[in-house]
Amino acid sequence: MSESSKECAAIVLDCHDHGESDLIITFYCQGIGRMTGIAKGAKRSQKRFVNKLELFSTLSLRYTEAKKSNLVFIAEAELLESFLGLRQSMPLYRAATVLRELTLVATRDLEGDNGLFSLLLWALQSLETGRPAMTVLVLFQLKFFEQIGYRPNLFSCLRCDQPFGAARDYGFDGRAGSIVCSRCQGEQAAVLPLSRGTIKLLGSAQNQPLDRLHRLRLSRPGLHEALALMYHYGRHLLQREIYSLKSLGDTHWQA
Numbered sequence: 001m002s003e004s005s006k007e008c009a010a011i012v013l014d015c016h017d018h019g020e021s022d023l024i025i026t027f028y029c030q031g032i033g034r035m036t037g038i039a040k041g042a043k044r045s046q047k048r049f050v051n052k053l054e055l056f057s058t059l060s061l062r063y064t065e066a067k068k069s070n071l072v073f074i075a076e077a078e079l080l081e082s083f084l085g086l087r088q089s090m091p092l093y094r095a096a097t098v099l100r101e102l103t104l105v106a107t108r109d110l111e112g113d114n115g116l117f118s119l120l121l122w123a124l125q126s127l128e129t130g131r132p133a134m135t136v137l138v139l140f141q142l143k144f145f146e147q148i149g150y151r152p153n154l155f156s157c158l159r160c161d162q163p164f165g166a167a168r169d170y171g172f173d174g175r176a177g178s179i180v181c182s183r184c185q186g187e188q189a190a191v192l193p194l195s196r197g198t199i200k201l202l203g204s205a206q207n208q209p210l211d212r213l214h215r216l217r218l219s220r221p222g223l224h225e226a227l228a229l230m231y232h233y234g235r236h237l238l239q240r241e242i243y244s245l246k247s248l249g250d251t252h253w254q255a
C-alpha cells in the first residue's frame with residue numbers, strides 16, 4: 001500500500017462511464033460523507049472491480065487523493081455487502097432509489113458524514129431483509145431531514161406553542177416543518193392532515209436509535225399520511241422535485 005493511500009467504508013450511489021475505459025463513481029463514505037472518485041481502466045480490466053461498483057454495493061475502499069481536485073483515485077475495492085436483492089426486485093430497487101436520490105441531492109462532496117452513512121446502511125439493510133419498504137422510507141426520511149439540520153417539529157404547535165395533546169386535532173405545515181393545532185390552522189390550505197396516532201409514532205421514532213426502529217408499526221392510513229408529509233416537506237426543503245418518491249407516490253400513496 002502506498003503511503004498516501006487511504007481507506008474507508010463506502011456505499012455506491014452513482015456510477016457512469018468516463019471516456020473509453022474509466023468510471024466515475026459517487027460514494028457515500030463513513031466519516032467523509034459524499035465522495036466522487038475515478039476508477040482508471042475499470043471498464044477494460046473487469047477483474048479489479050468486477051461486480052463491486054454496482055449501485056448500493058457497500059465496499060471497503062482504498063483510494064488516493066488528488067492534489068488539486070476533490071476527485072479521488074480509486075485503487076481497490078473490497079465488497080462488504082452487495083445488496084443484490086435490491087437490484088433484483090423492481091419494488092425494492094425503486095425504494096432504494098429514493099435513499100439514493102435524496103442523499104445525492106441534499107449533500108455535497110467531502111462535507112462530513114454526520115450519521116448519514118449509518119442511516120443509509122440501516123435503510124439498505126432493512127429493505128434487503130424484507131422490512132416493509134414504505135415504512136423504511138418514512139423512517140429514513142424522518143431521520144435524514146433531522147441529520148441535515150431540519151428535524152420536523154412533532155411536539156408543539158407551530159403557532160400557539162402548546163405541547164401536542166389528545167384534546168386537539170393537528171395538521172402538518174410542510175413549509176415550516178411543524179405540526180399546527182386545529183385552532184391555529186384557520187383556512188390555510190398548506191397544512192396536510194396528520195392524525196394524532198401518526199404524530200405520536202413519528203415523534204417516538206425521532207427519539208429512538210436506529211436499531212430500535214423495527215419495533216414501530218404504522219397503520220396503512222398512517223403510512224400514507226406520513227409519506228405524503230415527508231414528500232411535501234422534502235420537496236420544500238430541497239427546493240426541487242424528488243422524482244423517485246413522486247413516481248412511487250403515483251402508484252402507492254398519492255392515488
Ligand SMILES: [Zn+2]
Pocket residue numbers: 157158159160161162180181182183184
Ligand atoms: Zn396552536
